[in-house]
Amino acid sequence: MGLVLAAVLATLVVAPLSGLIVGMAAGPGKVRTYYIAVDEVEWDYAPLGYNAITGEPFGEEENVFVANGPYTIGSVYVKALYREYTDATFTSLKPRPPEWEHLGALGPLLFAEVGDTIVVEFRNHARFPFTLHPHGVFYQKDSEGAPYADGTSGADKEDDGVPSGGSHTYVWPVPERAGPGPMEGSSILWMYHSHVDEPGDTNAGLVGPIVVAKKGAARTDGRPSDVHRQFVTMFTVFDENRSPYLMENIETYILQKWWPKITAAQKASLLESLLEDEAFAESNLMHSINGYVFGNLPGLDMYLGERVRWYALGMGTEVDLHTPHWHGNTLVWMGARTDVIELLPASMKTLDMIADNPGTWLYHCHVNDHIDAGMLALFRVS
Ligand SMILES: [Cu+2]
CATH class of the missing domain: 2.60.40.420 (Cupredoxins -  blue copper proteins)
Known part of the structure; x- marks a missing residue:
């Protein structure tokens, strides 16, 4: 499903409930695109x-x-890790800046403000099928990244297990309900992980962080300004x-x-x-x-x-x-x-x-x- 269409549908689906569920609809905000592959690497x-x-x-x-x-x-094992690339060719790893060096085996930090949409162009370079399943952000069935008997078919199944060498585009609007709650500060943590064989995938290393900031709370580099x-x-x-x-x-x-x-x-x-x-x-x-x-x-x-x-x-x-x-x-x-x-x-x-x-x-x-x-x-x- 196209990105714009997904964002529009997310809005339409929740619009009738907007009086009940305040601010469910995402946007208009930034579209934040990340190029993430699963790579098999020797991890020490x-x-x-x-x-x-x-x-x-x-x-x-x-x-x-x-x-x-x-x-x-x-101390050294082959693991499957999420790694960020510079673009859709997946030829150059995006260097991890010093401030995020401590993430280690964790996948790249996905950042968004409330109102934005996270788009992950996903490529599986590993030998097993893997996915991206997010917590907190809004997803429809084509961007859930988890296979189970949910009554879906066709395009809504393609996210459920991306085969070796395969690709998928995950689209995650970030509505108000994905942002900090009433008791919280300017940003909160969510995560994403692979969910084909969830225990196996996560023990292989496929987990990463998502940080969502309140609308207008972050600087251009994603760090909350406070x-x-x-x-x-x-x-x-x-x-x-x-x-x-x-x-x-x-x-x-x-x-x-x-x-x-x-x-x-x-x-x-x-x-x-x-x-x-x-x-x-x-x-x-x-x-x-x-x-x-x-x-x-x-x-x-x-x-x-x-x-x-x-x-x-x-x-x-x-x-x-x-x-x-x-x-x-x-x-x-x-x-x-x-x-x-x-x-x-x-x-x-x-x-x-x-x-x-x-x-x-x-x-x-x-x-x-x-x-x-x-x-x-x-x-x-x-
Ligand atoms: Cu402990």
């Missing part, structure tokens, strides 16, 4: 190669998760056992690297024992913030006195109950003062900090098991 959860929280080399406890060996994959800086952090235990790339990761980082000369029968037997081994499964649970473990997350830097907006996202499964804790500074969430916030899978929370205490500070999940497993980062107030 610990690119520094040491524990930046202790400042020490990885020891026995950390090596459970980060050391590559004959029975462990280590904050100096924004950070998005996702707390999740990436379960690489549940990734569609598990077999490839075993093949590349264990079998080819450590067992190049074994017979096919020996290989089958080793594979079988690995897949039944609890220690192997444990080694593939990457307790990460934006895809980084043990303080390897870069770029959480700010200056004293700045108003800093933190967007916190949770994803995952029943082990994914996270309690991000900021040391040394406090925040406000929904009018309440805190330095810890609760995240469950798919929680999306927006907090404001006035950075009033200089130093290098710990930012970590407060769940004991997750501390041990590396769900820690550092932020700096200078």
